[in-house]
Amino acid sequence: MGRILVIEDESDLQQVLDYNLRQTGHDVIAAALGQEGLRLAREHRPDLVVLDLMLPDLAGTEVCKALKRDPATRHIPVLMLTAKGEEIDRVLGFELGAEDYVVKPFSVRELLLRIQALLARRNAGRAEHDAPLAFGVLRIDEAARRAWVEGREIELTPIEFKLLLTLCQRRNRVQTRAALLDEVWGIDAELTTRTVDTHVKRLREKLGPARDYIQTVRSVGYRFDEKPGR
Numbered sequence: 035m036g037r038i039l040v041i042e043d044e045s046d047l048q049q050v051l052d053y054n055l056r057q058t059g060h061d062v063i064a065a066a067l068g069q070e071g072l073r074l075a076r077e078h079r080p081d082l083v084v085l086d087l088m089l090p091d092l093a094g095t096e097v098c099k100a101l102k103r104d105p106a107t108r109h110i111p112v113l114m115l116t117a118k119g120e121e122i123d124r125v126l127g128f129e130l131g132a133e134d135y136v137v138k139p140f141s142v143r144e145l146l147l148r149i150q151a152l153l154a155r156r157n158a159g160r161a162e163h164d165a166p167l168a169f170g171v172l173r174i175d176e177a178a179r180r181a182w183v184e185g186r187e188i189e190l191t192p193i194e195f196k197l198l199l200t201l202c203q204r205r206n207r208v209q210t211r212a213a214l215l216d217e218v219w220g221i222d223a224e225l226t227t228r229t230v231d232t233h234v235k236r237l238r239e240k241l242g243p244a245r246d247y248i249q250t251v252r253s254v255g256y257r258f259d260e261k262p263g264r
Contacts, residue, residue, distance in 0.1 A: 035059040036081030041071035068092030087116035102131035111152045131192030172244040201258035210255040
């Protein structure tokens with residue numbers, strides 16, 4: 035069980051979430067405004083944030099951006115709630131670093147299962163990824179969401195960091211564009227894969243001397259080779 039921060043301005047929905055989360059053993063902290071939610075996140079360091087995209091004072095996208103930019107809260111998983119269901123909105127949410135996305139109206143049971151899955155993934159990853167990963171000139175600290183090349187920190191967007199980490203954790207194995215879309219963006223494989231190529235290109239540019247770790251497998255996808263040029 036975990037401590038859940040719910041940032042939602044609809045009082046009826048907030049009460050429903052509060053009741054059901056407490057029934058399943060979670061502690062709940064609630065906020066109706068984005069700024070209040072940010073303050074509570076920094077004060078209480080919840081295990082997960084349930085974030086409405088449409089808030090009266092501050093857009094949920096801005097709240098998510100602020101959470102992921104702050105070293106004190108960037109590790110906290112964010113599940114976005116929104117009445118919008120278009121692909122562009124989902125892509126934007128994941129670009130900003132959200133871990134999951136649920137469209138209103140939704141089944142409370144489905145939401146609880148998604149929350150449980152995010153908490154389980156986070157808890158499982160804590161022990162496994164406490165120590166930074168190191169490959170030659172490249173070092174990655176998952177807990178801190180930071181990466182360095184030749185000792186110099188490189189600035190990565192949340193989606194770029196997640197892409198690099200996913201490739202690294204599945205090193206020496208080919209990852210199809212569809213698999214990366216599903217794992218990194220949470221987007222169905224039937225949608226365009228061009229976004230993967232665009233982000234890989236940008237990631238390589240930022241990696242500089244470490245760019246060769248990410249290899250293109252023609253007509254298939256990409257592979258992280260921990261010993262490039264061997």
